[in-house]
Amino acid sequence: KAVGVVVTCEFPHATPADFTAHHYKRSNYKALAPQIAYQNLDVLFGGGNGILTSDIKKHFENKGTTLISDDRLALLNYSGPGKVWALFGEKALPYNIDRNPDKVPSIAEMTEKAIELLSKKENGFFLMVEGSQVDWAAHANDAATMIDEYLAFDEAVGKAIEFAKADGNTAVVIISDHGNSGFSIGSSRCGGYDRLSLEDLFRTVSGYKLSNNGLESILIDTPPAQFKSVFKKYTGIDLTNEELETLLSSKNYNEPDYTKVGTSNNLAHNIGKILNERTCFGFTTGGHTGEEVLLAVYHPQGDVPRGNMRNTDVNRYLQEVSGLESSLQELSDRIFAKHPEVFKGMSYSINRENPDFPVLMVKKGGTRMEIPAFSSVGRKNGKPFDIGSVVVYIDKNDTFYLPVSLREMF
Ligand SMILES: [Zn+2]
Incomplete structure (x- = not known):
């Protein structure tokens, strides 16, 4: 089968590497990136131009793999029969909410293009699409971005289902690999939230136009006198003097580790705190959580798993619908x-x-x-x-x- 990967993180990040490479240390991109490149995948769309080595580029040349770098239109217009990689940004793509739609493709656009190319292959295909940054926004306790990342992923799911229904021979499995941040609609801070309408619950967050990180990168270059007006422009919020002071005092501390954005005393974190205090949303942590996650499956003959499943059962189902002649373990051993x-x-x-x-x-x-x-x-x-x-x-x-x-x- 043809194989494709679509992500919004850098291509050797945890999930894409999990599907395409082997190593005990997820951060060892030196070992992971070449494995992914030498897999000769039919399609890979995502982030990570800065991770490509001259050896990887040479291999693409030898293999005739087309490499598209930071060129959305080249990707959308691509229709060649060969293998193709399209990468955007040095590392990850921006959050969808911060994305320039003329320059950076949406995950739905990348998914649609991947399906278009892979579906031309004779023996069918396996495509893994990851909405990579729902997790990152959750680590950052950034509600608006988390919701927006989910909606962007949902749009990509729509493209997959649309194809699968027309094709009649394709299954679509949608699953999250774990919970994150203990997000809740309802918070002890916000009395009477259980009687609010949907509109009331989401009005404030709907007014947030950038991620905490996106707003941070603008505020870092903003003179203190304009902080309040700039903040209002992107959030609809009038900062109190106390909040302004908090932001100014943390202004120069830019947290580079996305898993710590939600908890350390950096500007993005303090922006998030101010935004969250205006909503009725709650978070319990800036880390992963152990609740059960949603599993949704489309299968043309209705052969879908039901009920409460373990992750290993989901893997077994994937092997089954992929039509493997024997189990992955047996194949690997052989x-x-x-x-x-x-x-x-x-x-x-x-x-x-x-x-x-x-x-x-x-x-x-x-x-x-x-x-x-x-x-x-x-x-x-x-x-x-x-x-x-x-x-x-x-x-x-x-x-x-x-x-x-x-x-x-x-
Ligand atoms: Zn995570």
Whole structure:
């Protein structure tokens, strides 16, 4: 099947990497990014221009993979038959609420384009779409942005369902990987909220035009005398003098870690506090939470899972609707093994000239093979060949994980 990934985070972030690479440390982009690139995915749309290495770009050239950088129209007009990556921004895309719609595509636009390209492939496709920043806005306790990110994702879901219904042979599974922030409509701060109308509950938050971070980046360059008017312009809120002082005192502290924006004493956090105090919303934490999450499934023949499920059951369902010949675990056990097993009885060594990218060197008779970590291109007697899968290397046990079939190349 053809395979695609659409995200709004940088491409080696947790969820896209989870679907396309292996490593024990999620922040090790050095190990994750090349694996994702060497997977030869049919489609990848998301963020992370700044993470591309010259080696990855060279591989795209060799493979004929089209790379679109910061060019929304080039993406929307693309209709080629080949593999295509489109990246926006150095790292993640902006929040949808802060997005310039002429320059940066929406997640719905990226999803629609991905489906258009993948659905032309003969044997069907698997597409993973992540509304990556619902979670980030929740970490930041940024209600307006969280709601807006969810609505943007919902629009992308609409594109998928629209296609699946017309196609008649496609299932759509919508799930969140975990709860976050203990968000509630209703707060002890806000007496009588249970008698408010929907309109009353959402009026204030509907007036917020930017994320806390988006407003922060504007306020950082705003002279103190104009703080109140600028704040009102983007939120509809008249700041009290006390609130103004809080903002000015935190003005220069810009929290770079998105998981800490909601809790540390930075400008974005203090903006969020002021905005939240004007609503009847509550948050219990700036971290992940353990409640059950929504699972929604569309299946053309109505074969949908129901009731309370474990995440592993959802994985089993995905394997089933993907039409795998046997389980992922069985396939993995059959296809891959550790290098001492694959090359048993042959002479091999590990070249660590480049400590981040060791190379497995194997020799038998007159045949020499070089297998670089995190790549799918090996060399046999100096000539490049397609390994057919990305080779995973784990430094902790100094082991390469690779296709058993490599043994037959000797
Ligand atoms: Zn998170």
